[in-house]
Amino acid sequence: MLKTLLATAAILAVPAMAAAQTVGFAQIGSESGWRAAETTLTRQQAEERGIDLRFSDAQQRQENQIAAIRSFIAQGVDAILLAPVVATGWDSVLEEAKDAEIPVVLLDRRVDSSEDLYLTAVGSDLEHEGEVAGQWLVDEVAGEDCRVVELQGTTGSSPAILRKSGFEKAIEGHDNIEIVRSQTGDFTRSRGKQVMESFLQAENGGAEICALYAHNDDMAVGAIQAIKEAGLNPGEDILVVSIDAVPDIFKAMAEGDANATVELTPNMAGPAFDALAAYWKDGTQPAKFIQTESKLYTAADDPMAEYEARKDLGY
């Protein structure tokens, strides 16, 4: 009897549920501009799809994220998005979600739990980002000799390691391109500028540098300033390619100071919601990793419009 009642209730509930699914989003915090943009875009994407988004900011603390996920489960949400602050320690709470039959989608970062505890993970392939940047340079110089200086991210961090190896992979076999100097700029603008200044001094005032590859846009923006102060023209005398696609690099591109950037999209929620929609509809199991597009932007892509589109996202 109870079973029939429940089944009827479930059937009755389906059209209503389709109208407004509830999704809980356990976000890490708002430590960087990129993350703030991710939050803004997740809200926008949810609104566009008529999803009722419950948002929780964990203020960088795992215990807050675990508590938030538990509360989402208690509430009986239809799905949970999780951007995990660390990789470890999620097994028991993910198992609870699984027991409650609530799909969990990981955004941007991964966890070390078993794969059957989450529906899928949406993220960028960091090595591929480096490859796209390297490929652009290969095509741009078209066989001419090019001495490259590289600004690395924080030593030992996974983006620094993978963006470096990706770039090296792309220029492999092109003997005309050579990385002559490579140092860490710690992903910051000020260190990027400082290290670029030392590069310029070491390379005959910059005359022997053909291109700069920076692991993120912030360092590139700092380096552009250093190049200008050295009396050179960034974007022409020294080609500038970097990764992330934050608003300021588009501004630099519009002014002709930067040449190319590879986007690390903050829109991780879009593909996540698409995967969830398919899962809700007929139980389609997505692949365990959904790679977001690492799109290349150059001066030909109307950088001013890209800047306008991005500047209000919270970067």
Added chain:
Amino acid sequence: MNPRLYPLAATVAIFLVACFLCWLQFPYMLSTRVAGNLLTDNAYLGIVAVGMTVVILSGGIDLSVGSVIAFSGVFIAVVLRDTSLHPLLVFALLLAITTAFGAGMGALIHHLAMPAFIVTLAGMFLARGAGYMLTIESVPIQHPFYDLIQDAYWLMPGKGRFTLIGALMLASVLAGMILVHRTRFGASVFALGGGEATARLMGVRVARTTVGIYAFSGFMAGLAGIVFSVYTGSGYPLATVGTELTAIAAVVIGGTLLTGGAGYVFGTLVGVLTMGLIQTYLVFDGSLSSWWTKIVIGALLLLFILLQKGLLRLSSGRGAAA
């Protein structure tokens, strides 16, 4: 009613009103699931807050506990990773270390006549640094015994989970209540909170009591560290930054006088649950910024400090009249 009970009564009243308001908006918040979550999610905080209550009752403060929790998690994770010791043995080892650490701080505070604030601040840096010395990464704990205790819960009617660590928290509160309100040590703590000179006149062995108080706080921080490691299944040196302040806030919202000498361990439990309830409400609502937790806790703290000042004036006014 005894005026000493007023702050506790206010704490309980605020908690009940908060529950009622939550229930009005989200009826599902009064379910065994949410109740079970409240106990589980705040287990480590409740345990460490019991230790903090004893410290504050004596007129002291212990700023090291957040770091000690993080150190405990890292210690357990690293020892379990690198050796084949049984977790229970590691727990015993850890509790011995943290208790000795607390006792050492207590001895310094008493013998050097240093403010507890300074000594435990040094302890905070020491413990955090020691955690980093062991590892700078987050280390997962993979041991069958951990799987066992992580899955140890009683499924309440309504699918709520009454977990082992939640039960441990309630047991700690009970033990704290007995220790503080029913033993000679507890009476000495209260006497010390009234002032060291008076306590001495009353025949309290100040040195022993002070060392005992901080040793107890260290023990509870170690226990909270164990619970936290069960809760997250890993050890991370960056974990529980600032938890000492959350614990102090819970103690004060629980009605304990920040200057020492008056308060109840039970109030601390209610204080912890009130803070957990605010957090749960914000997640249920899902549109408010989670920083509201801090704002509400700040407002509650202010309210209780004012309440305590008012009570103090009331009682001293009565004393003058008599």
